[in-house]
Amino acid sequence: MNRQAAPPDEATSSSGTAMIEIIKVTKSYPPNVTALADISITIASGEMFFLIGKSGAGKTTLLKLLCNMEKPSNGLIEIAGMNIHQVTGNKLAKLRQRVGMAYQDFRLLTNRTVAENIAISMEVSYKKPHIIHDRVRNLLAQLQLEDKHDILTGDLSRGEQQRVALARAVANSPTLILVDEPTGNLDAASTEQVMDLLTRCNHSGATVVIVTHDEAIYRHTSHRIMKLHDGKIASLTRGTGSEQPLAADALNATDLADKSGDMP
Amino acid sequence: MNFWFAVIRQTGRNLRQTWATQLITCLTVSLSVLIFSFFYLIYLNMLSVGDKLSDNLHLVVYLEDEPGPEMQEQLRLKITQFDQVEKIRFISKEEAFNRFAQQLGDNREILADMPTDFLPASIEVVPLKTLRSLRHVKLFSEYLATLPGSQKVQYGQQWVERFYSFTQLLSIIVLLSGSLLILTATFMVASTIRLTIFGRQEELELLKLVGATNSYIRTPFLLEGLLQGLAGALLGLSALYTLFQWTTHHISGAGFFNLLTFTFFPFTIISIIIALSIVLCTVGSYASMQKFLRV
16 A cells, blocks of 8 residues: 555554545546546644645545545445444434534535524534534634624624634544634634644544645644645655644654655 | 323424414314214115115005916026016915005095906015115016016116116215315314414424424424324214204104114224324324425
């Protein structure tokens, strides 16, 4: 197996299990567009992982494959040990309840209130109403949106909508959180709130994959950063920031043996 | 929170969001139930009127001469040769006169100058209850007309024939309105659910992505169909009951109708109509879901 990156020490030392296994994944669209080519990466349980690259590099495509919105043309993707593209019916539903996804286009129900939008992800897993209510209030407080509880999401600004989409993604306390451009429409203060929330989720055990081209949010990180370029892994590095991951070991040199030219 | 709580809440939410369409569908279903049950009620009442009339059904064979005891026995044998009967009764000329006089009541004086044997003797034949179809009665009357000494056979042919063709027509109307009920209940609900599915495509897609099970997404639509069926049937039957009460109240006292007792559906039939409506609407909803709901 020709992996471009093996599981890092961070992953193995935090929980010892892989949350995401992507093995030689290719995604092509007709007639002749290759969005992703031969991608292999392992992301461990409890890891925070940054996926960067220019527009059209294949970041969002990879995220869509991870949440089973699309199927790969080739290769294997496993989440928590399950091949997500072979899981169907109730098993797939259960798996999706454990994955929180904040979409780039938010996918909010604009004719529903903020609270109702956030509650959806908890309702499908039959959480008790008072638990849903408390969790919604708590998340809105963390994102400074308390006063928007009963506002229709269609009436919110883009930045507020983005935060609501993120709140919905993390509401059900998923074990895997996938976020696509979480700070695209946010000012510095809101960006910090969003990153604080994601960091808290990560500290409480969730694996967090953040797709971004906002350098500000990964510049000072100590987590792994994978850069995509034209559908291929251009680099896989560990951030040099002061912030320490849960089990911050030195990056396994073998991980990046073939990418040494891209190391910072 | 369990599955059913979540599903019922989701159904309530759907109904609230699309209440106008739901209301129109419900009214259409109730109108179909009303039309069907209206004709069915008339049909059932006509059948019971028919039963009552056939209780009194007897054939009268008018004879040329009054038969003696031996002749009576021969005629009795001849009649029972054709079929078993419930009762055969010979009426002498005098008995016929007395009966007529009794029927006249206070006006019996008009018979004062008449001879007591001016009315013909007759035989009253009451056929078995189990053999009272119109065809059978006709055949029997034709046979009775061939008896020796028989002058004429009467059983109110015209009236009975008209009554039977009326109930026949009613049964056809009941069948047609039943088909109308099936069509409207199934297709109207199917079309409403289809509109709801299209209107909520975005939400259904999202529910799927956040991990809603197929039953979580589908059951509310089935429940909507079920509720449409239940509400439509209850509304239609209530309207019919009100109409029935009003009619029976307003026509009581009118001569002819006073002879008949109209009854509303028994509980069993009410339950069957409600169940039928529920099943049809749920089937409509299910069919629409199978076709348009991609989860």
